[in-house]
Amino acid sequence: MGSTASKTAESGEIVVACAQTDPILGDIEANIDITEAAIRRASALGARVVVLPECASGGWAFADRAESAAAAQPIEDGPTIRAWSTLARDLDIWVCGGFGEATSDGSLFNSAVLLSPHGxxxxxxxxxxxxxxxxxFDPGNLGFPVAETPFGRVGMLICYDAWIPESFRSLAVRGADLVLAPSDWVPNPHQPRDAPPLAHIMVTAGAHSNQFYVAAASRYGIERGQDFIGRSVIANHTGWLLAEAGGEAEVITAKIDPIGSRERRLSDPFNRPLGDRRVSEYDLGDVRPTRFQPISMLD
Structure with a gap:
């Protein structure tokens, strides 16, 4: 498990899919059925890699740790992980999805898992x-791992991580070719009505400035009064969108070549922000603004 996964890299195009779902808060079994249908639909469209939204296993709008804990599950033998693993094996695909993770020490994490046909x-x-x-939830404590797969080096992040440039950059400097981003994007109150979702700008900027592909799957629907916009996207390494979803149940796909494009991506004279960095000149001190209390959007 993790960045130590050892596989033989295979150059060639693959189809990646983002499958939008609308999970039911706290209902693990119902959400297994919902995500299974979405995964099967993506597989039928030819996808080798399927990305599901953030917290697809149990919903997102938890009022406190007690509610979060009731819908969380361990990575080792959780029912959602078992179900997704079975589908990955039976359909011979890779699945990435968001779930509430419970650990043996009582921690609760907003997590994402990458599953191959082997687990x-x-x-x-x-x-x-x-x-x-x-x-x-507790803040994540595993950093930004990158896994070796037959179709390239794959990293993950989740939703708001895309707003923090160090998230994408941490994966880039570890050699990621493809970033999978389970998300639960919400409307931005400051956004002009005729502008694209700000989430799209974050994804395309991250893809362009780090020279990798990004597949971001966002949920849709309403949960405890909170709207979710869907609008999943797949971006290429120059920051342009290959596919975009609407705001309902939908599966989008795109054909990409993470390994075969690696040399060209990293030597592009017009887009080489990784190669042109001058790390010695950066002062990345940990200067933090005042920390405000969370503002509930669930009342």
Missing amino acids: VESVYRKVHLWNTEQLA
């Missing part, structure tokens, strides 16, 4: 918690 390959725990998530 768990990597786990990511959301490093940057957004707003009321701080009341339901």
Whole structure:
């Protein structure tokens, strides 16, 4: 499990899919059925890699740790992980999805898992918690692992992580070719009505400035009064969108070549922000603004 996964890299195009779902808060079994249908639909469209939204296993809008704990499950033998693993094996695909993770020491994480036909390959725990998530989860403690797969080096992040440039950059300097981003994007109150979702700008900027592909799957629907926009996207390494979803149940796909494009991506004279960095000139001191209390959006 994790970045030590050892596989033979295979150059060539693959189809990656983002499958939008609308989970039912706290209902693990119902959400297994919902995600299974989405995974099967993506597989039928030819996807080799399927990305599900953030917290697809049990919903997101938990009021506190007690509610979060009731919907959380261990990575080792949780029912959602078992179900997704079985599908990955039976359909011969890779599945990435968000779930509430419970650990033996009582910690609760907003996590994402990467599953191959052989089982768990990597786990990511959301490093940057957004707003009321701080009341339901612990900050991630695994950093930003990158797993070797047959189709390239794959990293994960979750939703709000995309707003923190160090998230994408941490994966880039570890050699990621493809970033999978389970998300639960919400409307931005400051956004002009005729502008694209700010989440798209964050994804495309991250893809462009780090020279890798990004597949971000966002949920849709309403949970405890909170709207979710869907609008999943797949971006190429130059920052342009290959596919974009609407705001309902939908599966989008795109054909990408993470390994075969690696040399060209990293030697592009017009887009080489990784190669042109001058690390010796950066002062990355840990200067933090005043920390405000979470503002509940669930009342």
